[in-house]
Amino acid sequence: MYSEKVLDHFQHPRNVGEIELPTAAVEVTNPVCGDVLKLWAVVEDGRIAELRFKCAGCVPAVAAGSWITEWALGRRVDEWKTITPNQIEEGLDGVPSGSRHACELAASALRRLADQLGV
Numbered sequence: 001m002y003s004e005k006v007l008d009h010f011q012h013p014r015n016v017g018e019i020e021l022p023t024a025a026v027e028v029t030n031p032v033c034g035d036v037l038k039l040w041a042v043v044e045d046g047r048i049a050e051l052r053f054k055c056a057g058c059v060p061a062v063a064a065g066s067w068i069t070e071w072a073l074g075r076r077v078d079e080w081k082t083i084t085p086n087q088i089e090e091g092l093d094g095v096p097s098g099s100r101h102a103c104e105l106a107a108s109a110l111r112r113l114a115d116q117l118g119v
Contacts, residue, residue, distance in 0.1 A: 002059060003093035009063035014070050017052045024116040028109045030101050035061040037109045039069075043117060048072050048080075060095045060102035067091050068106045080114040083107050 002010075019025075019040035027038045035057030042050040051072050053065040067088060072080060085103035089095055095102060 001096060002063075003095075005067075005091070005093045006060055006063040006095060009066040009092065010059045013053075013062055013066040015052050015066065015073075016054065018054065019050060019052050024113055026109055026112045026116055028105055028112060030057075030061075030105050033058070033101060035102065035105055037061065037065050037105050039065075039109050039113050041113055041117075043077055046076050046078075048075055048077065057105075058099060058102060060092070060099040061105060063092055064088050064095075064102045064106035065109075068110055072110060077114050077117055080110040083110050 019042055022040040023043040025040045027036065029036050036055065038054045040052045041048055051069045053069055055062045055065040071091060085100065085107045088103040088106050089100065
């Protein structure tokens, strides 16, 4: 049902937790299913130096949150706005069609974080 990458990111999520003094932080919610994704970021010289997340949601939502923290690390903030749900889904080697909302939630969270930083 879930790809090995989805299960790996769910069972061994990367970059979980909060950042005490973030440059920016956001919380996004899927109003249909209730999944919640929170992101904390530290930006140095226009690049992500640290990114952490917490997620209350389904297996793919946790996996997508974990995956985007790895994807975004070291990237310029303006690159976050280009992330698409399709890229996240491909990065996770696919998600069930009923779980696509998890990739949309993660992409939305990164875009909102970039917006908060004025990018």
